[in-house]
Amino acid sequence: MEDGEDVRASSERIKNGETEAWLRECEEKYKCPECGKPLPVGRMKRKCYHCGADLSKNS
Numbered sequence: 001m002e003d004g005e006d007v008r009a010s011s012e013r014i015k016n017g018e019t020e021a022w023l024r025e026c027e028e029k030y031k032c033p034e035c036g037k038p039l040p041v042g043r044m045k046r047k048c049y050h051c052g053a054d055l056s057k058n059s
């Protein structure tokens, strides 16, 4: 997954009025697979700061 592409696609969708769907997708996407807690979008993608799970190999 390339971050640049992802962000661009997201902006496109927001422009198209899909903000709500996009937000929901983000919530799912940045949920820690280990503990299930939501992660701050675009910041702590490598490591869950709740449980410390290494997320870099899950994406």
Ligand SMILES: [Zn+2]
Residues within 6 Å of the ligand: 032, 033, 034, 035, 036, 037, 048, 049, 050, 051, 052, 053
């Ligand atoms: Zn976690």
